[in-house]
Amino acid sequence: MSDTEAPQGKTPRESASTLSESMMPDQLNHHGNVFGGEILALVDKCGGVVARRHARTPVVTVMVDRVEFREPIYASDYVEAHGRLVYVGRTSMEVMVTVEAEQIETGRRRITNVCFLTYVSLDRLNGRPSVVPPLLLETDDDRRLHAQAVRRRDRRAVEQEEDG
Numbered sequence: 001m002s003d004t005e006a007p008q009g010k011t012p013r014e015s016a017s018t019l020s021e022s023m024m025p026d027q028l029n030h031h032g033n034v035f036g037g038e039i040l041a042l043v044d045k046c047g048g049v050v051a052r053r054h055a056r057t058p059v060v061t062v063m064v065d066r067v068e069f070r071e072p073i074y075a076s077d078y079v080e081a082h083g084r085l086v087y088v089g090r091t092s093m094e095v096m097v098t099v100e101a102e103q104i105e106t107g108r109r110r111i112t113n114v115c116f117l118t119y120v121s122l123d124r125l126n127g128r129p130s131v132v133p134p135l136l137l138e139t140d141d142d143r144r145l146h147a148q149a150v151r152r153r154d155r156r157a158v159e160q161e162e163d164g
Contacts, residue, residue: 007131007132007133007134008133009133009134009135009136010054010133010134010135010136011135011137011138012084012085012086012135012138012142012145014053014054015050015053015054015084016050016083016084016085017046017049017050017053017082017083018046018080018081018082018083019045019046019049019080019081020078020079020081021078021079022076022077022078022079023038023073023074023075023078023101024075024076025075027075028075031072032074032075033072033074034073034074034075034079036069039073039079039099039112039113040067042079042081042099043067043081043097043099043113043115043117044061044064044117045081046082046083046095046097047061047083047095047097047119048061048119049083050083050084050085050093050095050097051085051095051119051121054085054088054093054132054133054135055093055119055121055132055133057121057122057123057124057130057132058122058124059119059120059121059122060119060120060122061117061118061119062092062118062120063117063118064115064116064118065094065116065117065118065152065156066114066115066116066152067114067115068113068114069112070110070114071101071110071111072112073099073101073112074101074103076104077101077102077104078101078102079099079100079101079102079112080100080102081097081098081099081100082097082098082099082100083095083097084096084145085135086116086145086146086148086149087135087146087153088132088133088134088135089132090131090132091120091121091129091130091131091132092118092119092129092132093118093119093120093132094117094152095116095117095118095119096114096115096116096145096149097114097115097116097117098111098114098115099111099112099113099114099115116152
């Protein structure tokens with residue numbers, strides 16, 4: 001498909017992804033919690049899967065807009081990263097990744113991180129940005145998350161203008 005062809009739209013549900021991992025002692029920092037970098041790597045992998053499923057092309061991470069570390073994650077916690085597409089531009093996609101940790105012994109689950117990442121689709125032949133399918137919003141939740149993404153995008157545009 002060339003950059004001028006309009007791809008058929010897709011819903012957030014079609015590209016959603018969950019990656020799961022057990023946290024191990026070698027992933028701990030000096031406080032006994034899982035390194036933030038370990039969590040960020042899981043988040044980026046999950047977000048990349050979502051973006052690539054939507055675009056069906058190679059993708060690259062171009063920005064991490066926000067990362068919230070709400071609670072620590074411990075060794076032996078079971079961790080799931082849930083990714084969903086919340087915004088699509090011409091060649092870029094914003095993915096929200098929510099990280100949930102489960103304490104194995106009790107089954108207690110908690111949201112530990114919420115992250116927003118932007119990916120750009122790349123053409124396979126020359127590695128240049130390529131057009132992605134539009135996002136088809138199905139649910140009220142899709143529309144709410146999309147509206148929030150539009151506000152983040154507008155805020156970034158103002159900040160870039162101010163930074164000159």
